[in-house]
Amino acid sequence: MTASSDRERALEQDVFDEWPPQLRAAFDGTSLETKTGFTASLVTLDANGHLRTSLVGVGELYAPDSRTVCIALWPQSRAARALARGGRAALTFVFDDAFYQVQLDIQRLPDAGVGLACFAGSIDTGEARRVRYARLTGGITFELEGEGETVLNRWKQQIEHLKKAAGAVPGR
Template identity: 35%
Template sequence: MAQTHNPELSADLYDLLNGRALETKQHEAMMLMTVTEEEWPHTAMISVGEIVALDSRRVRLALWPGTTTARNVIRTEKATLVLVLAGQVHYIKLQLTRLPVLPAAKHPRERFEAEIAAVRSDTAPYADITTGIQIELKDGESVLRRWQETLAELLL
């Protein structure tokens, strides 16, 4: 059953994306949906180390330069973030603006700030949604350090 909410993150979504306690969130992955030049949907996986909520209405994203996803976002300035949390699938429409490149970035990324255009949450009355995409980091300590540094650079 789909419900459309105000264009802002719920407390649960904000807590997931706030950039804090990454070690407790390291297994969470999300899908970032964009549209290619050929008008095909394109899906990329992102982690809690590549997105940070500034507040309930704005997030910042760090995307790998030169990727299809980064090119799509630069071209359209739109994306949809899809994630599972607390038994619901959340679809968060983002209106993005490209941020300046950080010349001295430790982890060079295309950086974007996004206004949340809409949030839709979905449940199924006949089934419980128990999990979304889960990952297992191969070198957790190194990845968590990179994520913390990437999020710190996103906040500049």
């Protein structure tokens, strides 16, 4: 047996086009105070053709159904500007001992005048990868400091806005 076939056998890969139940629960907009350390990388393509990464947390992500994730961003951010042009993005993160990469088709959500740029990403394809010889224990994580309660309250408002915006999209 070769080393490469050992590696191939050690890799577990799940492909999906709908959120697995445990992930949908993570992005359901509830109990944010228990999910504050979670961080995902949102990868977008800027106007110059460069890949850019923005970090988003559970207060900026909401899954209104099994195939969608809504994203709330500051309107002046690079990611918001890139997504406003439409197209695609990728969301990558560590969850449940696996590395996830989710390819998204993006559309802008209606503006409700709350100072956020909101988008809906439909899952094109998602992958979860695990290896048998090691367990991923975290990706990029953080702890809220200082004004943590203020941040949590803002996140709760953002999630409520995403819920409203997601409900305004035909077909949902």
